Amino acid sequence: MSGFSIDRRGLLGTGLGASLAAGLGTGASAANPAPLAPGRTKADFAGAMKAFRGVVGAEWVFGDEEAVAPWSKTYIPDPAHQYKPVGAVCPQSVEEVQEIVRIANTYKQPLWTVSTGKNMGYGMTAPATPGQVVLDLKRMNRILEVDADLGTCLLEPGVTYQQLKDYLEENKIPLWIDVPTVGPIASPVGNTLDRGVGYTPYGEHFMFQCGMEVCLPDGRLMRTGMGSIKGSTAWQAFKWGYGPYLDGLFTQSNFGIVTKMGLWLMPKPPVYKPFMVRHANMEDVPKIIEAMRPLRVSNLVANCNLMMSASYQLAMFKRRNEIVPDGAPLDEASLKKAATANGLGMWNTYFALYGTEQTVAGVEPIIRATLTASGGEVLTAAEMEGNPWFHHHQTLMQGGLNLDEVGLLRWRGAGGGLAWFAPVAAARGVEAERQTALAKEIVEKHGFDYTAAYAIGWRDLHHIIALLFDKADPAQEQKADACYRELVTRFGAQGWASYRTGVNSMDLVAQQYGEVNRDFNRTLKRAIDPNGILSPGKSGIHP
Amino acid sequence: MLRVYGGMIVLALAGPVAAQQRLGEVQAPRAPEQVYAKVCGYCHGRNVGPILLGRHLPAETVKYVARHGQNGMPAFRPTEVTPAELDALAAWIATAPARKEEHGQ
Numbered sequence: 001m002s003g004f005s006i007d008r009r010g011l012l013g014t015g016l017g018a019s020l021a022a023g024l025g026t027g028a029s030a031a032n033p034a035p036l037a038p039g040r041t042k043a044d045f046a047g048a049m050k051a052f053r054g055v056v057g058a059e060w061v062f063g064d065e066e067a068v069a070p071w072s073k074t075y076i077p078d079p080a081h082q083y084k085p086v087g088a089v090c091p092q093s094v095e096e097v098q099e100i101v102r103i104a105n106t107y108k109q110p111l112w113t114v115s116t117g118k119n120m121g122y123g124m125t126a127p128a129t130p131g132q133v134v135l136d137l138k139r140m141n142r143i144l145e146v147d148a149d150l151g152t153c154l155l156e157p158g159v160t161y162q163q164l165k166d167y168l169e170e171n172k173i174p175l176w177i178d179v180p181t182v183g184p185i186a187s188p189v190g191n192t193l194d195r196g197v198g199y200t201p202y203g204e205h206f207m208f209q210c211g212m213e214v215c216l217p218d219g220r221l222m223r224t225g226m227g228s229i230k231g232s233t234a235w236q237a238f239k240w241g242y243g244p245y246l247d248g249l250f251t252q253s254n255f256g257i258v259t260k261m262g263l264w265l266m267p268k269p270p271v272y273k274p275f276m277v278r279h280a281n282m283e284d285v286p287k288i289i290e291a292m293r294p295l296r297v298s299n300l301v302a303n304c305n306l307m308m309s310a311s312y313q314l315a316m317f318k319r320r321n322e323i324v325p326d327g328a329p330l331d332e333a334s335l336k337k338a339a340t341a342n343g344l345g346m347w348n349t350y351f352a353l354y355g356t357e358q359t360v361a362g363v364e365p366i367i368r369a370t371l372t373a374s375g376g377e378v379l380t381a382a383e384m385e386g387n388p389w390f391h392h393h394q395t396l397m398q399g400g401l402n403l404d405e406v407g408l409l410r411w412r413g414a415g416g417g418l419a420w421f422a423p424v425a426a427a428r429g430v431e432a433e434r435q436t437a438l439a440k441e442i443v444e445k446h447g448f449d450y451t452a453a454y455a456i457g458w459r460d461l462h463h464i465i466a467l468l469f470d471k472a473d474p475a476q477e478q479k480a481d482a483c484y485r486e487l488v489t490r491f492g493a494q495g496w497a498s499y500r501t502g503v504n505s506m507d508l509v510a511q512q513y514g515e516v517n518r519d520f521n522r523t524l525k526r527a528i529d530p531n532g533i534l535s536p537g538k539s540g541i542h543p
Numbered sequence: 544m545l546r547v548y549g550g551m552i553v554l555a556l557a558g559p560v561a562a563q564q565r566l567g568e569v570q571a572p573r574a575p576e577q578v579y580a581k582v583c584g585y586c587h588g589r590n591v592g593p594i595l596l597g598r599h600l601p602a603e604t605v606k607y608v609a610r611h612g613q614n615g616m617p618a619f620r621p622t623e624v625t626p627a628e629l630d631a632l633a634a635w636i637a638t639a640p641a642r643k644e645e646h647g648q
Contacts (some may be wrong), residue, residue, distance in 0.1 A: 124618075406592070
């Protein structure tokens with residue numbers, strides 16, 4: 001242990017050797033074993049686990065609490081410790097998935113399906129209801145096809161964005177990927193199924209999905225689109241197939257297990273030019289959105305662009321107590337001072353131009369004129385080279401990989417608490433102005449900070465609020481839970497519901513979308529999954 | 544099947560060149576340097592997580608923290624970093640020298 005220094009960003013090393021079993025702030029605990037699913041006995045569970053071992057081998061079935069710990073870690077507020085799996089089973093082939101599903105039906109053992117399980121502030125691999133065994137598809141990580149001419153690929157769920165990017169680079173295929181913020185360790189299939197969003201012109205991930213293979217709750221395999229036509233060459237080229245469009249049923253749902261997915265990949269453009277627009281004041285929100293909307297709707301700006309607040313930006317690479325003392329509110333003057341010192345405005349809007357020298361040169365003056373008129377400073381790599389925040393977005397907007405935003409987890413204390421709240425509105429300045437005011441009022445009432453961004457999609461606005469708290473502090477976790485529920489409830493009352501949510505709030509959000517919608521989902525669920533074995537509780541859909 | 548898989552681990556870790564992913568095949572076992580570059584090194588030594596290299600961290604500590612995720616760090620499951628990969632990674636981190644280019648903020 002000589003030369004062992006205590007780093008200010010972590011307590012790595014402080015008596016670790018002696019306290020390995022004590023939990024270490026990792027969320028693991030031996031005191032409360034996870035409960036079984038309702039109505040299931042220990043014998044049912046043991047029977048299912050034994051049968052699973054017969055399929056994937058004993059080394060890929062995990063049942064005791066210590067072994068399941070890697071599937072139990074979450075960032076979300078969970079003061080009652082209720083989001084815990086009871087086991088994990090990890091197949092490596094479609095046939096193994098089918099066999100596991102048949103066993104789960106026999107023993108009525110619910111399975112919570114995950115691909116890479118790295119959705120961070122949405123619950124990672126933790127299930128929405130008690131007693132579920134995680135069906136971990138990470139070992140199914142085959143890149144099945146890449147078509148360099150059509151710009152398509154066919155992937156298994158365990159493939160990460162890193163694997164796909166490495167494959168494209170190693171084989172000199174000039175196609176880009178489109179990443180969510182935690183690209184290296186996240187799955188294109190998983191993120192697309194959760195209808196995640198990225199940063200390039202292919203950022204609305206589900207829009208660029210094409211064809212699926214799905215293991216149904218009875219163990220049969222179904223292919224969507226053109227996939228079930230023998231000899232078709234268009235499974236990854238034509239989205240719609242014939243009859244009702246089915247692919248949407250398998251996103252944010254629990255109607256099947258997607259075992260293969262087709263995606264479209266963007267051809268690498270000859271010219272990529274990233275921009276940042278710096279606005280000086282919190283009140284500039286509506287002006288930015290009003291200026292950006294016509295550029296997005298007309299597709300002059302082709303990528304999903306991010307309007308990052310100063311506090312969100314600073315939270316990535318700084319700690320709160322570097323800006324204000326512990327216990328003090330995060331006031332606007334201190335924020336502005338820290339932002340200015342780091343080359344940031346109170347709002348920082350990132351977008352890029354993609355095309356040829358001629359098209360970029362043709363579009364750039366139009367965009368500059370519009371955004372300058374909104375009161376922003378339009379900046380490029382010429383002015384911002386070396387700035388870590390600019391570099392972060394410059395990387396993401398060309399499908400590059402980093403994990404910079406994991407830094408958000410140490411903004412406040414050491415405990416690593418994060419819940420994303422992401423209400424949707426139409427892309428109108430006035431709505432954003434009202435949303436920012438409401439969000440600030442609620443989070444500050446509970447003692448938290450407004451660390452947020454707006455993603456301007458095409459015609460929509462995702463308000464992406466990172467509720468950051470110290471999960472090592474039980475009182476703060478309790479407050480974060482209450483704060484999150486108030487955010488969902490009060491935004492919902494204004495007509496702003498979430499586009500996606502964590503396991504801690506799936507029922508709450510589903511209720512906002514109405515009883516008719518819930519009934520419809522429940523009717524489907526009961527018809528195709530009568531034993532209720534696939535991910536009960538996902539998106540508020542219960543058996 | 545399992546014996547073949549075990550054999551692949553030995554081969555990959557002994558080889559000097561990182562195995563590339565082949566179409567239609569699962570990811571081959573990765574050497575410690577590869578796992579570090581493609582997973583750990585995005586945070587550790589790049590502003591986000593504490594520096595690990597050159598600190599002689601005990602291998603058992605590295606393994607425990609990787610599987611449980613300390614504080615703001617996510618947990619990494621045996622499906623993401625296999626037991627054999629993690630054993631080799633932890634031993635490598637325990638002895639690897641510091642890197643000048645790594646930094647914290």
